[in-house]
Amino acid sequence: DTAVSQTPKYLVTQMGNDKSIKCEQNLGHDTMYWYKQDSKKFLKIMFSYNNKELIINETVPNRFSPKSPDKAHLNLHINSLELGDSAVYFCASSLGKNRRASTEAFFGQGTRLTVV
Amino acid sequence: QKEVEQDPGPLSVPEGAIVSLNCTYSNSAFQYFMWYRQYSRKGPELLMYTYSSGNKEDGRFTAQVDKSSKYISLFIRDSQPSDSATYLCAMTKGGGYNKLIFGAGTRLAVHP
Numbered sequence: 001d002t003a004v005s006q007t008p009k010y011l012v013t014q015m016g017n018d019k020s021i022k023c024e025q026n027l028g029h030d031t032m033y034w035y036k037q038d039s040k041k042f043l044k045i046m047f048s049y050n051n052k053e054l055i056i057n058e059t060v061p062n063r064f065s066p067k068s069p070d071k072a073h074l075n076l077h078i079n080s081l082e083l084g085d086s087a088v089y090f091c092a093s094s095l096g097k098n099r100r101a102s103t104e105a106f107f108g109q110g111t112r113l114t115v116v
Numbered sequence: 117q118k119e120v121e122q123d124p125g126p127l128s129v130p131e132g133a134i135v136s137l138n139c140t141y142s143n144s145a146f147q148y149f150m151w152y153r154q155y156s157r158k159g160p161e162l163l164m165y166t167y168s169s170g171n172k173e174d175g176r177f178t179a180q181v182d183k184s185s186k187y188i189s190l191f192i193r194d195s196q197p198s199d200s201a202t203y204l205c206a207m208t209k210g211g212g213y214n215k216l217i218f219g220a221g222t223r224l225a226v227h228p
Contacts, residue, residue, distance in 0.1 A: 004159070033215075040124070040220065041124070041154075041202060041204075041220060041221045041223075042218070042220050042221070043160070043204060043218040043221075044218070045215045045216065048215060056215050058215075090159055090160070092159075094214075104150070104162055104165060105162070105216060106161075106162070107152075107159035107160045107161070108159050109158060109159045110157075110158070110159050112157075
């Protein structure tokens, strides 16, 4: 009965590799997000999709490419991984725009990425 | 200067104490204010939600928003060891698609 689930939970990889993180939500939400939490616990939005359409794209290197095959899934692919990419990546979801509920985001457990 | 400032702590209190957590912000367009609780190695979970200025109470938790001062607070009464976590304030403008702007989080430890 997991609401927002991410895989994998842990990811250790070498510099230069390409990796993907998957996210799925079963809440019936139509907006999904990727957030990055750095070592100081600072949580910052990277991307947001609504019904498979990209609506928020913060200043993120183009090595990061989100893909949303349907409104229940949002994956994150990272090319040419760098040491600075090490962080915890959180997927989240919420209801769509113009609703109070659109501000209430539900988060997954996070994917701890370590680049060595 | 960050849009949202939050003292990272850590804050250590004895069980039963009243805890006060605070955030200040610079963007007067923020309308929706939230507090998330994050346990170690877990995702943030929504704790309290407030629209515009005012107070909201839920059990041992009270959220306050003072838009004139650009200041929000979370009070925890009768704190318990299970309240030990990082508390993140978050806020957004609302209307349309929103991105949450988070504070840095305050690490709270409640010791028995």
